[in-house]
Amino acid sequence: xxxxxxxxxxxxxxxxxxxxxxxxxxxxxxxxxxxxxxxxxxxxxxxxxxxxxxxxxxxxxxxxxxxxxxxxxxxxxxxxxxxxxxxxxxxxxxxxxxxxxxxxxxxxx
Amino acid sequence: xxxxxxxxxxxxxxxxxxxxxxxxxxxxxxxxxxxxxxxxxxxxxxxxxxxxxxxxxxxxxxxxxxxxxxxxxxxxxxxxxxxxxxxxxxxxxxxxxxxxxxxxxxxxxxxxxx
Numbered sequence: 001x002x003x004x005x006x007x008x009x010x011x012x013x014x015x016x017x018x019x020x021x022x023x024x025x026x027x028x029x030x031x032x033x034x035x036x037x038x039x040x041x042x043x044x045x046x047x048x049x050x051x052x053x054x055x056x057x058x059x060x061x062x063x064x065x066x067x068x069x070x071x072x073x074x075x076x077x078x079x080x081x082x083x084x085x086x087x088x089x090x091x092x093x094x095x096x097x098x099x100x101x102x103x104x105x106x107x108x109x
Numbered sequence: 110x111x112x113x114x115x116x117x118x119x120x121x122x123x124x125x126x127x128x129x130x131x132x133x134x135x136x137x138x139x140x141x142x143x144x145x146x147x148x149x150x151x152x153x154x155x156x157x158x159x160x161x162x163x164x165x166x167x168x169x170x171x172x173x174x175x176x177x178x179x180x181x182x183x184x185x186x187x188x189x190x191x192x193x194x195x196x197x198x199x200x201x202x203x204x205x206x207x208x209x210x211x212x213x214x215x216x217x218x219x220x221x222x223x
Contacts, residue, residue, distance in 0.1 A: 004151065031209050042199060042214035043152070050209070087152070091209055099151030 028093020
């Protein structure tokens, strides 16, 4: 079956760096998305990776290793507003999105 | 209207009643989607439409129906609501029908079926 695994919850300190991991098992692969979702709000797009490597976008970076079925989202200089859930979603061979359950990130002062 | 809107924001519904959740986008996106989000589970696709006039079934379509009469609107109907349909429902849209396109989500509808 198809599966996305990511930690349920993580805690980090304001100003620090945190890495949120995502492993995927899909029939075929056409890229991986990261979305941010604040409590009670809609998911919003953060990044899309289809090639191996690191893509940096301001304080947020996303990494992909297709051979390992692995991605991570790196958040630097954490701010209180980064407290949210981070959703990982892989695109399978049928171009369907397979969503993880999300990682709730708690930022402490 | 800017982006994608959903109505109602929340609803409490008696089991057995019919309910239509509304979704409208003004971005002229071809593709639209309906998801449900339950605690501890990922977003699950209910139905989708790659272009006006066409619809398709997602992962959890049973008990739900959709229509896509025009580009902007994509209503989701629960013909006879059951308590297991209690969830938060998100509508989304993307430029094209491929799931490598970024999806833009509406604010969601919180539905409780008693």
